[in-house]
Amino acid sequence: MTKALAAVLEAPKNFQFREFNIPEVAEDDAVLRVEACGLCGTDYDQWLGHLKDWGGGMPIIPGHEVMGFIERIGPKASKLWNVKEGDRVAIEPIIPCGHCEDCVRGAYTRCHADLGYGLYQNTKVAPSLWGGYATHTYLHPRTMVHKLPSSIPTDLMTLVNPLSNAIRWVYEIGKVGMGSTVVIEGPGQRGLLAVATAKKAGAANIIVTGTGADTGRLALAANLGATATINVDEENPVQRVIKLTDGQLADVVLDVSSGTMAPVLQAIDMVKRGGRVVLAGLKGQNKLNGLPIDKLVLSEIELVGVLSAGWQSTEMAINMIREEGAALQALCSHSFALAQVTDAVRTLGREIVDGHDAVHVTLTPS
Numbered sequence: 570m571t572k573a574l575a576a577v578l579e580a581p582k583n584f585q586f587r588e589f590n591i592p593e594v595a596e597d598d599a600v601l602r603v604e605a606c607g608l609c610g611t612d613y614d615q616w617l618g619h620l621k622d623w624g625g626g627m628p629i630i631p632g633h634e635v636m637g638f639i640e641r642i643g644p645k646a647s648k649l650w651n652v653k654e655g656d657r658v659a660i661e662p663i664i665p666c667g668h669c670e671d672c673v674r675g676a677y678t679r680c681h682a683d684l685g686y687g688l689y690q691n692t693k694v695a696p697s698l699w700g701g702y703a704t705h706t707y708l709h710p711r712t713m714v715h716k717l718p719s720s721i722p723t724d725l726m727t728l729v730n731p732l733s734n735a736i737r738w739v740y741e742i743g744k745v746g747m748g749s750t751v752v753i754e755g756p757g758q759r760g761l762l763a764v765a766t767a768k769k770a771g772a773a774n775i776i777v778t779g780t781g782a783d784t785g786r787l788a789l790a791a792n793l794g795a796t797a798t799i800n801v802d803e804e805n806p807v808q809r810v811i812k813l814t815d816g817q818l819a820d821v822v823l824d825v826s827s828g829t830m831a832p833v834l835q836a837i838d839m840v841k842r843g844g845r846v847v848l849a850g851l852k853g854q855n856k857l858n859g860l861p862i863d864k865l866v867l868s869e870i871e872l873v874g875v876l877s878a879g880w881q882s883t884e885m886a887i888n889m890i891r892e893e894g895a896a897l898q899a900l901c902s903h904s905f906a907l908a909q910v911t912d913a914v915r916t917l918g919r920e921i922v923d924g925h926d927a928v929h930v931t932l933t934p935s
């Protein structure tokens with residue numbers, strides 16, 4: 570095949586299928602044959618047009634949770650990345666520049682260049698194939714490439730990106746460890762993977778909040794190791810956390826809910842002095858009124874925003890899927906062919922409800 574097929578987001582809620590030339594590889598880059606691409610809340614926000622002031626704009630090929638097989642690779646890239654043609658790999662969403670202040674400090678996921686997959690360069694930037702909603706993706710010379718085991722089913726393996734996020738947010742940034750009490754607000758894909766991560770890290774209490782629409786997801790959370798679940802439509806989550814912890818409150822609260830602000834304010838009331846509130850849910854560009862600054866100051870509460878994962882958390886995610894992936898299979902709820910891309914995004918956004926709760930949604934080219 571000399572052409573790649575891609576779903577291009579031309580305007581909000583408007584996908585068009587287009588063909589692109591598959592680029593020749595140079596000595597330091599490669600082309601990936603996409604096996605699958607995972608979707609997350611960011612994909613839904615992007616489709617709605619909420620990211621128009623951020624990232625590469627439109628027309629763009631979305632898909633930042635990309636995995637597949639190395640189709641062609643230049644000799645220098647092969648040596649540097651330690652992969653060869655035919656190898657199964659996952660790529661990190663961000664392409665670090667290697668030279669900005671954050672890159673040289675090792676915090677390359679905050680790279681100032683804003684280069685990456687699915688969200689950054691639009692199709693006008695050569696060679697156009699910058700996203701996973703396609704049969705092929707171009708691999709830039711500075712792509713962060715992780716070799717994957719060959720034996721793990723496709724849908725389970727695509728959890729590597731969201732699981733790497735959960736590991737960074739809960740374990741690396743949240744510092745959840747043995748005996749910790751953690752509250753996870755929002756039982757979506759990332760919230761549920763955060764439960765599995767907190768359990769693996771040794772948390773003693775894992776409390777998960779959700780709404781009345783989340784009954785199935787809260788049950789999944791309990792199966793993955795949550796010690797308590799709270800339906801916020803029926804009870805006050807702050808009061809319940811006070812009760813569950815004998816007034817000790819949480820060491821860490823992770824907000825992975827999207828759109829709504831109440832969980833942020835509740836998180837500040839659920840966390841103990843010196844505790845940490847980790848914010849990972851996008852709020853549709855809304856601003857928050859009523860932030861109790863004095864309480865944050867007086868109780869030395871840390872409020873931290875997180876976006877992405879990194880090399881170490883990605884490798885940890887690959888190991889966790891290899892060793893205990895079976896427990897995570899229940900999260901893989903939907904898989905769509907590329908031709909059904911709009912259904913995939915709408916299912917993720919709960920616009921299409923088929924009786925089977927959408928948790929982890931994947932797109933495959935064939």
Ligand SMILES: [Zn+2]
Pocket residue numbers: 608609610611612633634
């Ligand atoms: Zn994502």
Ligand SMILES: [Zn+2]
Pocket residue numbers: 665666667668669670671672677679680681682
């Ligand atoms: Zn950089």
